[in-house]
Amino acid sequence: MMTTRAFNPNIPEAIRAVAADGTQLRYALMELSQQFPDAIALGRGDPDLACPPHIIAAAKQALRDHPNEVSPVAGLSALRAAIAEKLRRENGIPAQVENVIVTTGGQEGLFLIMQALLDPGDEVLVPDPRYTSYDEAIESAGGRMVMIPTDHADAFNLRPEAVEAAITPRAKALLIVTPSNPTGGIVTEERLRQIAEIAIRHNLIVISDEIYEQFVYDGWRHFSIGSLPGMAERTITLNGFSKTYAMTGLRVGYVCAPANVIDALTRVKALTTGPAAAVSQRAALAALTGSQEPVREFLRIYDERRRVLMAGLRELVLDYSEPRGAFFLWTNSSSVGIHATELSYLLLKEGRVLIFPGTGFGENWGGYLRISVLQSTDLLREALERMRSVVERYRLK
Amino acid sequence: MSALQTLTRPLAARVMGLPPAPTLTATLPAPEGALHAAEQALDAGRTHYTDRPGILPLRQQVTAALTAAGLPIAPDAITITCGVVEGRFVALKQLVPSGGRVASPQADLSGVCALLGLTLTDDPTQADLIYAVGAASLTAALATAAPWIVCEYQRGEAYHLPTEQAERVLLIGEFAELIGWRVGFMAGSKAAGKLRAYKQSMTICTPSVSQWAATGLER
Numbered sequence: 001m002m003t004t005r006a007f008n009p010n011i012p013e014a015i016r017a018v019a020a021d022g023t024q025l026r027y028a029l030m031e032l033s034q035q036f037p038d039a040i041a042l043g044r045g046d047p048d049l050a051c052p053p054h055i056i057a058a059a060k061q062a063l064r065d066h067p068n069e070v071s072p073v074a075g076l077s078a079l080r081a082a083i084a085e086k087l088r089r090e091n092g093i094p095a096q097v098e099n100v101i102v103t104t105g106g107q108e109g110l111f112l113i114m115q116a117l118l119d120p121g122d123e124v125l126v127p128d129p130r131y132t133s134y135d136e137a138i139e140s141a142g143g144r145m146v147m148i149p150t151d152h153a154d155a156f157n158l159r160p161e162a163v164e165a166a167i168t169p170r171a172k173a174l175l176i177v178t179p180s181n182p183t184g185g186i187v188t189e190e191r192l193r194q195i196a197e198i199a200i201r202h203n204l205i206v207i208s209d210e211i212y213e214q215f216v217y218d219g220w221r222h223f224s225i226g227s228l229p230g231m232a233e234r235t236i237t238l239n240g241f242s243k244t245y246a247m248t249g250l251r252v253g254y255v256c257a258p259a260n261v262i263d264a265l266t267r268v269k270a271l272t273t274g275p276a277a278a279v280s281q282r283a284a285l286a287a288l289t290g291s292q293e294p295v296r297e298f299l300r301i302y303d304e305r306r307r308v309l310m311a312g313l314r315e316l317v318l319d320y321s322e323p324r325g326a327f328f329l330w331t332n333s334s335s336v337g338i339h340a341t342e343l344s345y346l347l348l349k350e351g352r353v354l355i356f357p358g359t360g361f362g363e364n365w366g367g368y369l370r371i372s373v374l375q376s377t378d379l380l381r382e383a384l385e386r387m388r389s390v391v392e393r394y395r396l397k
Numbered sequence: 398m399s400a401l402q403t404l405t406r407p408l409a410a411r412v413m414g415l416p417p418a419p420t421l422t423a424t425l426p427a428p429e430g431a432l433h434a435a436e437q438a439l440d441a442g443r444t445h446y447t448d449r450p451g452i453l454p455l456r457q458q459v460t461a462a463l464t465a466a467g468l469p470i471a472p473d474a475i476t477i478t479c480g481v482v483e484g485r486f487v488a489l490k491q492l493v494p495s496g497g498r499v500a501s502p503q504a505d506l507s508g509v510c511a512l513l514g515l516t517l518t519d520d521p522t523q524a525d526l527i528y529a530v531g532a533a534s535l536t537a538a539l540a541t542a543a544p545w546i547v548c549e550y551q552r553g554e555a556y557h558l559p560t561e562q563a564e565r566v567l568l569i570g571e572f573a574e575l576i577g578w579r580v581g582f583m584a585g586s587k588a589a590g591k592l593r594a595y596k597q598s599m600t601i602c603t604p605s606v607s608q609w610a611a612t613g614l615e616r
Contacts, residue, residue, distance in 0.1 A: 273483045273600060
């Protein structure tokens with residue numbers, strides 16, 4: 001990584017104080033951005049598109065038909081059944097109702113999994129870079145993260161040999177996020193088959209976060225490791241409705257796992273948050289059982305935006321890993337010659353564009369930015385122009 | 398096709414012996430004002446993440462209610478939670494040291510303490526945290542030197558919280574008319590920022606439509 005200038009002492013204390021904590025850094029930048037009402041937000045993974053009307057209508061109907069409904073802790077049985085059916089049909093995972101729990105978003109799903117799975121000192125293998133919001137879940141359960149390197153040259157695919165090299169006697173689980181936040185990489189079916197063999201050989205649990213599964217580009221295909229022979233009994237699949245249906249605020253996710261895991265998660269959930277909101281679950285049920293045409297349209301829109309961003313970054317002479325999925329362009333900013341945390345701050349303060357630094361996703365990524373596609377093409381073009389002014393001002397000659 | 402029954406590795410020791418999940422029930426009907434506010438929120442497209450502390454109108458509403466009850470806590474010291482259950486778990490996890498002691502004369506905290514590896518004690522003078530329910534219980538807890546007091550707020554009671562004691566007191570509560578909507582709050586204490594960050598790490602934010610529904614309770 002090229003960082004030839006010292007860290008800028010003028011960066012606000014609110015940013016400096018949390019620079020080593022990826023999650024808090026991202027939140028600090030979001031809070032700082034509120035000082036700039038004209039800033040274009042390309043940070044958070046919150047779809048700007050509207051939640052499809054039939055889902056809104058279902059939520060409104062539900063709050064009139066079932067205003068006092070309290071869900072069982074594991075979720076409404078109709079929704080659990082619909083999720084299990086979806087997992088069988090789309091993902092090839094042999095799920096039944098007993099294998100599903102509805103959670104208050106995907107993040108809670110991971111939190112519950114770690115609480116139920118990890119004893120102090122257990123290790124979880126995590127691809128680097130990573131969605132650092134999961135760190136707290138692992139550490140809170142007494143677990144320890146072991147990083148698995150991924151790299152730009154390999155489109156941030158997960159390498160089986162890197163997974164195997166990271167395994168120690170304390171390794172209990174492997175976390176896979178495909179498509180990946182933050183890189184947009186996917187773990188291909190061929191690699192997943194090799195990784196499954198490793199998991200079986202070393203008796204590892206695989207936690208497969210598939211929250212971006214519907215957003216895969218250029219003919220690439222999402223594949224669920226839990227569908228492979230011998231893997232359903234050692235795979236915990238995590239997914240949700242937030243990204244697919246643009247309903248992040250309703251907080252509905254789910255976990256699919258062997259029944260004894262679901263039972264444990266349910267007991268933990270009863271003591272940590274209680275059931276997911278019933279109205280939100282009714283909306284999720286409508287999302288799953290209704291038309292999927294809006295999702296296909298979302299994919300088309302995100303793909304178009306992705307292409308606009310890629311073209312703009314090429315003009316700025318910023319290298320990127322062409323995303324095969326998800327909402328983000330993982331962009332190599334090292335040619336600017338400024339640490340990504342500082343560059344993000346300057347892009348916000350001087351360019352009025354909110355972009356997260358790579359350090360929001362791991363300590364080693366001070367030469368990268370994560371840029372989301374979650375604005376209209378017009379705003380993306382405007383953001384690129386604003387980025388140009390900052391990048392050209394600071395780029396090392 | 399039968400359900401997959403068992404994971405190939407044992408679960409964490411902390412989950413062995415946890416009680417079965419209880420069934421929650423609604424005790425009061427959701428008022429029309431709340432339903433209308435939820436409908437308005439849905440029509441306005443408020444289906445996205447909210448700010449980390451929760452929406453400001455609801456926090457202001459909580460401030461007004463607490464202040465009227467003798468608990469003046471500013472909106473920026475309030476975080477909207479997924480009900481009392483989440484506030485309680487966050488508080489115990491973040492405020493009690495590993496292996497610490499909790500006194501809870503009124504509420505059954507055996508399950509959550511088992512999950513967190515905490516010990517329940519009958520002796521409040523030996524507790525790292527006293528869990529109080531309501532105004533009288535809070536007053537009794539304030540007479541001790543416990544480092545932390547978590548008080549489950551009971552609507553309709555009058556509280557007295559001396560300013561010099563406020564740093565060690567966290568109020569948690571929820572809206573009885575909206576049990577199934579999963580919305581509540583935690584308010585005050587010098588640990589408000591830490592508690593908020595931990596809540597965010599668990600559930601990011603409380604369901605947006607539920608938060609907006611709660612703003613309608615005032616109408």
